Amino acid sequence: RRERGRKSQGVVVVFAWMSSEERHLKHYIDLYASCGWSSLVCHSQFLNSFFPEKAELLALEILNELLEELRINPVPVVFASFSGGPKACMYKVLQIIRGTYENQRENMDNYRIVRDCVAGHIYDSSPVDFTSDLGTRFVLHPSILRISNPPRFAQWIAKGIASSLDGLFLSRFETQRAEYWQTLYASVIFGAPYLIMCSEDDDLAPCQTICNFAERLRELGADVRLVKWTSSPHVGHYRQHPVDYKGSVIELLQKASTIYLQRTNQRGG
Incomplete structure (x- = not known):
């Protein structure tokens, strides 16, 4: 579910979309590498978006590997989130390193180095306002499945899972949703700095939702x-x-490097 690049000028932590594989991310990894940055890739599963405990476990796995690298070679870190990646893992990473996640407060000092290295955020087709209905559309969408017409049995299975999740977690879902957006803000x-990229005809990541997110961050x-x-x-x-x-x-990445250098100089002074 993860891979780590060589030592470099910085590390891009990639929170990939559901069902993505390494070959789908190669062009992005190559782009970061061309700028001298290595990558740490997080592949999440569909149910991570509905079970915070699963998202937390994956977040800890990613953070521990990132921490191991930063202890040897402290460099700027950029979080790059694609599609549903923030809900499946990234928002838990943010909670843990900020010390707002109760289960991990005792480990706050361990992750301070990660917090000090965060120097940029990239959102590609993200963030999305995740609901079980949207989850179904994610599972069946051609960009996720990499096939143009999902078979009927796959549609039945996905809709059945979403319906079951509604029955089990409807009372918790709005609370989790609010916590998710509060964490991102x-x-x-x-x-x-933030780089946020979207499209007006993206039916999975509505442009207006993303524009509202960007505007709120500016505020x-x-x-x-x-x-x-x-x-x-x-x-x-x-x-x-x-x-x-x-x-873009x-x-x-250039901004992130500059900000990290400024922080380092300030701490050194």
Whole structure:
């Protein structure tokens, strides 16, 4: 579920979309590597979005591996989230390193180095307002399944799972949803810039939801660059608009390096 790159100028922690494989992420990993950054990839499962405990376990796994690398070679860290990646794992990472997750407060000192290294955020086709209905559409969407027409039995299974989740967790779902969005907004405390990319015709990550997210971050004082395309498929922006996408990512990584250097100099002073 994860892989780690070589020592470098920085580390991009990639929170990939559901059902993604290494081959789907190769172009992104290569892009970061061309800027001198290595990657730590987090592959999540569908149920992580509904079971916070599963998301927490995956978050701890990712954080422990990241911590191991940063202790040897402290460098800036950028969190890059795709599609449902924030709900499946990333928001738990944010809670743990901020010390707001009760189960992990005693380990706050262990993750302080990670918190000090966070220097940027990238959202690609993300964040999404996750519900069980949206979860069904995620499972059946061509960009997730990598097939144009999901078989009927797959549709039945996905809808059945969503219906069961509604019955089991309906009372908890709104609470989890509010906690999720509050955590994403609270990430402004890291003082790191945001690059948010979306498309007006993305039916899984509605443009208005993402634009509202970007605007709220700005209101909270964050440095936000919003890149919005008229037509681009879900998690397909790099493929559809390679020049704009690459330029935006390079700019964000450069900002992250500068911010990290400034912090290091301030602490050294």
